Amino acid sequence: MTLRCAKLLIAALVIACGALAGPAMAALAGMPAPTRIASGVYAFIGTGDAVAPENHGIVANNGFIVGKSGVTVIDTGPSYRYGRAMIEAIRKVTPLPVTLVIITHQAPEFVFGAAAFRDRNVPILAHVRAAQLIRDRCSICLANLRKTLGEDEMAGSRVxxxxxxxxxxxxxxxxxxxxxxxxxxxASTPGDLAVLDTETGVLFAGSLVSNGRIPELRNEQIPGWLAALESVRALDLNTVVPAFGPPLRGDAILQTGLYLRELDASVKQACKRGMSLTQAMHAVQLPAFSGYKLYTTAQPQNVQRIYLQLEKQ
Known part of the structure; x- marks a missing residue:
């Protein structure tokens, strides 16, 4: 074989490998750099916005904890591509292998990167109820993300x-x-997990806590959610990484509980006044939270959910 032929063969193999790898192997635009929260603890901080093509679905927080012999990943983002990008970002921090993934809850912004870790035979752990919900419902969530973000962005993603x-x-x-x-x-879901690194006092709170973003009510039990927040408050914590928004310290986590209490009380008051569902969705406003992300979309949906629950009582 001549030198020219050998070069052409190598070039053809490179092109073929790229084609086989497909879009899921491409670099992910908008991937946040890991933020060091404490010794060995890192978080990827999403935009906190609604999922949209311009943000590639990178709206939620996730992270990883580096031990002496391995890495624990907490939540995996919205897509296979994001999961691969996480793996590459972790490699730049430590050569140690990822040895466990923990899923805090089943919301789509947190679970679809898990396939990238499954393909590397990394164990994936969740609460049993979260695992059931992923099995039973996440195919619908995946279809919705494909419609929102497109097939290319979601290439390789699977339940x-x-x-x-x-x-x-x-x-x-x-x-x-x-x-x-x-x-x-x-609480916020039937199978919420919060992950506490006992060495540093950093808590990945999952969907129990949001910062600067209206929580979207889906599978919640508000009394249990409020009780969970009080339990979190009682812990000896250094930093809380919420589901959305920048990390928190001290009593700042209580803003989520304050929103839930005011929302619940306001909807109940609207029902007592005889408002219809449509009237309540427009009338129940919480000005203290109007500057939070997703307020204009999530607030009326949350009102609707609580109103319908009250009708069933």
């Missing part, structure tokens, strides 16, 4: 059911790091 489950608060050790997986009962 990935966790292969390890727990049914209550559990302490584990992974990669030489002790972690508390906290379940406070049905």
């Amino acid at each position: 990935t059911v966790p292969d390890r489950t727990i049914d209550g608060t559990t302490e584990i050790e992974n990669g030489g790091r002790k972690l508390q997986l906290l379940h406070f009962g049905p």
